Amino acid sequence: MNGRPAFILLDANNFYVGVERVWRPELANKPVVVAGSGDGCVIARSDEAKAIGIKMGDPLHLVRQQHWRSGLIICSANFPLYGDASSRLMRSVATVAPKITPYSIDECFIHAHGMSDQQLHQLAIQARERVLAWTGLGTGAGIGPTPTLAKLGSYGAKRVLKTGLCNLMSPFDREQLMALAPVGEVWGIGPSLTARLAAMGVTTAAQFAKLPRHVVEREFPVTVLRTQLELNGICAVDLQGNDGPREMINVSRSFGSRIESLDALIAALVEFASMASARLRKQGSAASAIRVYARTSPFETKSAPYAKTVTVPFAQPAFDARVFARAASQAARSIFKPGIRFSKAGVLLMGIQPADAMNQQDLFGYDDTSQDRLMSTLDEINSRFGRGTVKLARTMELGGSRARPESLSPAYSCRLADLKVVF
Numbered sequence: 001m002n003g004r005p006a007f008i009l010l011d012a013n014n015f016y017v018g019v020e021r022v023w024r025p026e027l028a029n030k031p032v033v034v035a036g037s038g039d040g041c042v043i044a045r046s047d048e049a050k051a052i053g054i055k056m057g058d059p060l061h062l063v064r065q066q067h068w069r070s071g072l073i074i075c076s077a078n079f080p081l082y083g084d085a086s087s088r089l090m091r092s093v094a095t096v097a098p099k100i101t102p103y104s105i106d107e108c109f110i111h112a113h114g115m116s117d118q119q120l121h122q123l124a125i126q127a128r129e130r131v132l133a134w135t136g137l138g139t140g141a142g143i144g145p146t147p148t149l150a151k152l153g154s155y156g157a158k159r160v161l162k163t164g165l166c167n168l169m170s171p172f173d174r175e176q177l178m179a180l181a182p183v184g185e186v187w188g189i190g191p192s193l194t195a196r197l198a199a200m201g202v203t204t205a206a207q208f209a210k211l212p213r214h215v216v217e218r219e220f221p222v223t224v225l226r227t228q229l230e231l232n233g234i235c236a237v238d239l240q241g242n243d244g245p246r247e248m249i250n251v252s253r254s255f256g257s258r259i260e261s262l263d264a265l266i267a268a269l270v271e272f273a274s275m276a277s278a279r280l281r282k283q284g285s286a287a288s289a290i291r292v293y294a295r296t297s298p299f300e301t302k303s304a305p306y307a308k309t310v311t312v313p314f315a316q317p318a319f320d321a322r323v324f325a326r327a328a329s330q331a332a333r334s335i336f337k338p339g340i341r342f343s344k345a346g347v348l349l350m351g352i353q354p355a356d357a358m359n360q361q362d363l364f365g366y367d368d369t370s371q372d373r374l375m376s377t378l379d380e381i382n383s384r385f386g387r388g389t390v391k392l393a394r395t396m397e398l399g400g401s402r403a404r405p406e407s408l409s410p411a412y413s414c415r416l417a418d419l420k421v422v423f
Contacts, residue, residue, distance in 0.1 A: 003114025005235055006143065006169065008124050009150040010093055010131070013138040013158070015106035016044035019085040020075050022136040023412045023420070032073045035060045035407070039076055040254025040344070059299060076408040084413045085135060092134040096126050101239045107154075109147055109239055117169055124165055144168040147237050148230035151187040152177065152205065159185075171233070178206035178231065188227040193220070205231060245283040245352065251276045252346025258297075259342040265294065266332040272347045273324035274392050280349055281375055286317035288351025290324055292331035297343035308335045311350075319355055320375055325392050 012018055016034040021027045031052055034044035042058045052070050054063055060074065086105045093100050099111040110127065112120055124141040131139050141164065142153025149168045156166035156177045168174045184194040186205050196219075202208050209231040216225050226236035251272040259265050269292055280287055295307035310331035314323065328347055410418035 005145050006112045006115055006120055007145070007147050007150040008097075008110040008112055008120065008127070009103075009142045009144075009147070009154045010108055010110060010124075010127055011140050011142070011154045011158075012089060012106035012131075013140060014044060014046055015085075015137070016077065016082055017046045017049075017075075018137045019082050020078075020409060021046075022085070023081075023409065027073060030073055031067070031070055032075060033063065034075045034077055036077055036254065039074075039256040039407075043077060062299075074407050078409050078411060080414045081409065081411050084411075085137065088135045088413075089131055089137060092131045093127050096123065096130050103239075109150065112143075117167065120169065121165070121167060124167075128164065139164070141165045142168065144174075145233050146230040146235050147239055148187045148227055149174060149233070152181060152185070152231075155181060155185050174231075174233070175206060178209055179204060181205040183208045186227060186231065188223060193224065196220075245285050245354075246279075247352055249276050249279050249287075249349040249352065250346060251279075252293075252344060254344045255342065259345070260340070262333065262336045265336055265342060265345065266329050268345055269294070269328040269332045269347060270325045270392060272345070273328040274321045276347050276349050277319060277321040277324045277375075280352065281319050281355075284355050285352045286319045286355040287314070287324075287349040288317050288353070289313040289349075290327045290331075291348040291350060292328050292335065292346075293348070294332075294335050294342045294345035296341060300341070300343070303339075303341070306337065306340050310334050313351075317351070317353055317355075321378070321392060324349075 017027075017032050020032065020034065027046075029048065030046070031048040031054075032046040033042045033049050033054060035041065036043040039060050041060055042054060042056060042063060045054055045056065049072065052067060052072075054067065054072075063072070064074070082105060089106070090100065090102050090108055093108055093110065097110040097112070101109045101111070103109055110123065112123055115123065120143050124143060128139050128141055131137055140154050140157040142150045142155070142157055143166065144150035144153050145168075153166040153168045156168070157164050160166070160177065160180055166177070168177060181204060182194075183189055183197050183202055183205055184191065186208065189197070189208070197203070197208060200211075200219075202211060209228060211228065213225070213228075216228055229236040253268070253272065255268070259268060273290065273292075276290075289311055291309060291311045293307070293309040296303070296305050298305065312327040312331055314327070318324070324347070412418050412420060
């Protein structure tokens with residue numbers, strides 16, 4: 001790192017809603033929400049939707065009932081479209097920044113070490129203008145000497161100053177904003193940590209930054225100590241993603257329409273198992289067991305709630321989608337009960353370890369020497385031509401029960417047939 005450390009966090013405003021508005025300008029200045037997979041709950045809101053009281057995670061059927069008079073517009077999540085917009089956003093930022101590190105689908109860090117305050121300010125403005133001109137997306141920018149302070153600056157730009165840009169390179173400016181920012185707005189401080197800190201009388205970012213170090217070390221994990229160091233201007237967070245592989249991988253979905261048949265439940269769980277196995281292979285790991293679960297809606301009033309979990313261990317760690325599919329299918333048969341209307345299901349891979357770790361082989365097990373080549377080919381095809389290009393046949397049965405949501409936008413920039421016609 002050469003010169004004074006400095007980071008700029010560029011964060012798209014209401015990203016999913018923003019992408020919808022790029023292609024559907026008629027949505028501007030109207031309350032808009034984006035519903036998650038299966039139209040289960042709200043995952044994104046426009047400022048107008050926030051103003052009428054809609055919260056993240058609100059069940060969509062309740063939102064429809066409570067806000068239909070407000071002219072609310074509901075969009076079903078179109079992840080291929082959002083993924084393409086994210087790629088365009090990152091490429092746009094990369095044309096003006098010396099180095100970037102994508103953090104999420106709508107955020108990236110710009111590494112701007114050694115720059116003066118004026119240069120940082122100009123770079124942030126240039127990046128925002130470039131993204132707006134090339135993608136149509138509005139963004140906010142936070143500037144700070146550490147990634148956590150840059151993140152906090154983004155909060156200040158949108159929620160406190162409301163100018164779209166906040167520079168926290170100055171210690172005085174940092175102290176002013178941290179005194180106003182709730183501790184829960186600090187990157188890495190989730191709801192459970194917020195509650196624990198509140199019990200200690202810590203409610204603002206400034207109070208957290210001033211906690212004695214020995215108290216933080218005694219009461220919290222090392223990641224919290226790193227967050228505190230960052231708030232005090234000391235770089236302690238690695239942006240290169242070297243946190244190691246995940247110890248568990250979970251894939252779950254809420255269903256837009258209830259699942260009432262065994263075949264549909266098996267197809268859904270096999271698809272989730274296939275998706276989880278792809279993530280597992282991507283990090284070069286294998287799993288020792290799979291946990292499969294399904295439940296009814298907590299808002300169901302016509303029948304008693306039902307939920308069941310089944311764990312299937314493997315004779316030896318696996319990463320083959322077919323192994324997980326068989327286990328998920330077996331578990332689904334144990335979970336299913338006639339008359340039950342399932343609203344959510346998922347799979348959890350456990351006992352994750354490196355795929356090349358030495359294990360005791362099963363003397364009477366199947367020969368898995370070809371699974372590596374087959375799964376590599378599967379992943380390569382889906383990576384090149386899009387997820388789901390090649391998939392397990394069992395998941396095809398889900399297609400009939402998965403109707404295209406009426407509120408799903410066309411994949412404008414991802415499919416030639418969906419491109420807008422300009423006269």
